[in-house]
Amino acid sequence: MLSRIITLFMLSLVAMLPAQAAEEVVLGLSQDEVAITATFDGSRIEVFGAVKREEPIPQETQLEVVVTVSGPSEPVTVRKKDKRLGIWVNTESVLVDSAPSFYAVATSGPFKAVLQDQEDLRYGISIERAIFSIGASILSGGAEDFTDAVIRIRENNGLYKMVENSVDVEQQTLFHTSINMPANLIEGVYATRIFLTRGGEVISVYETAIDVRKVGLERWLFNLSRQQPMIYGLMSLAIAIFSGWAASTAFRILRER
Amino acid sequence: MRLRDFMQIYLPIAEVSVNAFLLLGMGGLVGILSGMFGVGGGFLMTPILFFIGIPPAVAVATEANQIVASSFSGVLAHLRRKTVDLRMGTVLLVGGLVGAALGVVVFNYLKSLGQVDLLVKLCYVVFLGIIGAMMFVESLKAIRNTRKGVAPKRKKHGWVHKLPFKMRFRTSGLYISAIPPLIVGVCVGILAAIMGVGGGFIMVPAMIYILGMPTKVVVGTSLFQIIFVTAFTTMLHATTNYTVDVALAVLLLIGGVIGAQIGTTIGTRMKAEQLRILLAIMVLAVCVKLALELLIMPSELYSIGASGGH
Numbered sequence: 001m002l003s004r005i006i007t008l009f010m011l012s013l014v015a016m017l018p019a020q021a022a023e024e025v026v027l028g029l030s031q032d033e034v035a036i037t038a039t040f041d042g043s044r045i046e047v048f049g050a051v052k053r054e055e056p057i058p059q060e061t062q063l064e065v066v067v068t069v070s071g072p073s074e075p076v077t078v079r080k081k082d083k084r085l086g087i088w089v090n091t092e093s094v095l096v097d098s099a100p101s102f103y104a105v106a107t108s109g110p111f112k113a114v115l116q117d118q119e120d121l122r123y124g125i126s127i128e129r130a131i132f133s134i135g136a137s138i139l140s141g142g143a144e145d146f147t148d149a150v151i152r153i154r155e156n157n158g159l160y161k162m163v164e165n166s167v168d169v170e171q172q173t174l175f176h177t178s179i180n181m182p183a184n185l186i187e188g189v190y191a192t193r194i195f196l197t198r199g200g201e202v203i204s205v206y207e208t209a210i211d212v213r214k215v216g217l218e219r220w221l222f223n224l225s226r227q228q229p230m231i232y233g234l235m236s237l238a239i240a241i242f243s244g245w246a247a248s249t250a251f252r253i254l255r256e257r
Numbered sequence: 258m259r260l261r262d263f264m265q266i267y268l269p270i271a272e273v274s275v276n277a278f279l280l281l282g283m284g285g286l287v288g289i290l291s292g293m294f295g296v297g298g299g300f301l302m303t304p305i306l307f308f309i310g311i312p313p314a315v316a317v318a319t320e321a322n323q324i325v326a327s328s329f330s331g332v333l334a335h336l337r338r339k340t341v342d343l344r345m346g347t348v349l350l351v352g353g354l355v356g357a358a359l360g361v362v363v364f365n366y367l368k369s370l371g372q373v374d375l376l377v378k379l380c381y382v383v384f385l386g387i388i389g390a391m392m393f394v395e396s397l398k399a400i401r402n403t404r405k406g407v408a409p410k411r412k413k414h415g416w417v418h419k420l421p422f423k424m425r426f427r428t429s430g431l432y433i434s435a436i437p438p439l440i441v442g443v444c445v446g447i448l449a450a451i452m453g454v455g456g457g458f459i460m461v462p463a464m465i466y467i468l469g470m471p472t473k474v475v476v477g478t479s480l481f482q483i484i485f486v487t488a489f490t491t492m493l494h495a496t497t498n499y500t501v502d503v504a505l506a507v508l509l510l511i512g513g514v515i516g517a518q519i520g521t522t523i524g525t526r527m528k529a530e531q532l533r534i535l536l537a538i539m540v541l542a543v544c545v546k547l548a549l550e551l552l553i554m555p556s557e558l559y560s561i562g563a564s565g566g567h
Binding site: 036037038039040041076083090150152154185187219232235244245246248251252 | 272274322327329337496510518550555557560
């Protein structure tokens with residue numbers, strides 16, 4: 001008897017999983033690569049897609065779409081200043097294990113309306129949920145203050161953003177949004193997730209990636225600086241010495257005229 | 258298309274996009290100061306680079322590379338005017354390199370204790386304050402004396418003349434022991450390594466007040482030794498931290514080398530006391546700015562720093 005109940009329970013659990021979803025994303029990205037050139041000053045990524053379904057459109061709830069793009073994560077040290085002996089000095093520091101260098105959320109409606117808090121917790125969608133500190137070495141109590149500070153500072157720099165009502169959904173089938181990427185992008189793979197929700201529950205998840213990389217001269221210089229640091233350093237010095245000489249000579253010729 | 262957007266340049270190592278005109282202008286301004294006063298300008302440029310969003314490690318390393326260019330440009334102009342004491346410069350340089358090596362050891366030791374940032378800032382405030390105030394008072398007196406018609410008297414340093422290993426520094430018109438310049442070189446080298454600058458703003462007053470060199474020769478000689486110290490620093494950063502951004506350096510140094518030429522011309526047309534009082538005011542201004550940063554409550558108490566390697 002007991003085993004039967006468990007089986008039933010398990011079955012109902014399986015039924016709740018999004019894998020069983022009748023609606024799925026068929027996606028298009030305007031580009032799956034962002035090339036950083038010398039004149040790169042930000043980029044705009046168009047995300048558009050369609051919903052594939054085997055059944056008629058459910059009428060009781062509205063289809064909503066949430067799109068997230070997150071840059072490569074790296075650990076960061078957050079320091080806090082305090083007044084000691086009359087001067088402001090760094091006193092405490094917390095290591096935040098993984099914080100994305102860039103994170104953007106676009107939604108088709110108010111965030112609280114398109115996604116339940118529980119689902120947010122499960123998938124880590126909102127900025128606060130996406131950036132959590134695991135095993136942060138905490139010197140004093142409020143580690144939360146430190147993660148909040150990361151979010152606040154990066155929001156001010158335009159690196160973290162939540163744009164509500166920015167995804168257009170047409171006839172519950174076609175959707176489109178554009179995400180602005182700032183000029184101070186870091187190279188790497190930018191994970192892109194698309195969530196379909198109904199009544200605040202996630203019914204389908206689609207994941208893809210955008211490759212952001214330096215090209216041309218930028219790539220060449222970066223590689224040289226890492227692979228041949230001695231040559232790179234000497235080259236930098238040679239450029240400096242040559243420019244110093246060139247300016248001096250040019251001015252002498254100007255003066256002699 | 259707006260011009261502002263047009264001139265944005267993405268820096269390959271710093272990984273930020275900056276305005277090219279802004280960098281050219283900043284380089285030019287610091288270059289003028291460099292040519293006029295014989296300071297590398299690192300103590301001014303590095304904080305400005307932090308301010309426009311260049312990561313601190315990249316700012317410090319790239320700044321060293323740029324100073325090589327503006328100092329070289331300046332030194333060539335001074336060489337033509339025969340206002341470089343190569344002999345004195347070499348003695349100072351030997352001391353400077355020894356000091357820089359010692360400074361790196363001291364710096365790493367302090368780093369292991371934590372709070373190295375604070376120490377660097379306090380170092381700046383204390384040294385800039387003392388040097389600035391001393392120069393300001395002294396040059397004010399000198400200006401007053403020339404107005405009154407009092408002949409300026411050359412400072413005599415009894416103990417400096419009693420030391421052995423005397424050398425003749427013809428360009429400076431000095432016949433003194435090689436020990437004081439060596440010690441000055443070592444001390445400046447240590448401080449320069451800790452504070453992450455060429456050390457010109459400490460070297461110049463030390464040459465004037467401790468060694469008694471004429472102001473006109475001091476500028477060229479200081480630039481001469483700065484070239485070598487900063488070239489050494491550039492290579493060190495490029496090979497160990499990979500933080501020299503050559504694109505940023507080129508933008509800064511185009512302005513810098515032109516500025517250095519203009520600065521040298523301005524410098525030779527000014528009186529020595531005027532030159533010194535201007536440098537004193539500038540040094541004091543930076544000192545006050547740094548002191549305020551320590552004393553006034555910052556608007557953002559938290560700061561983000563990269564942890565470990567990239």
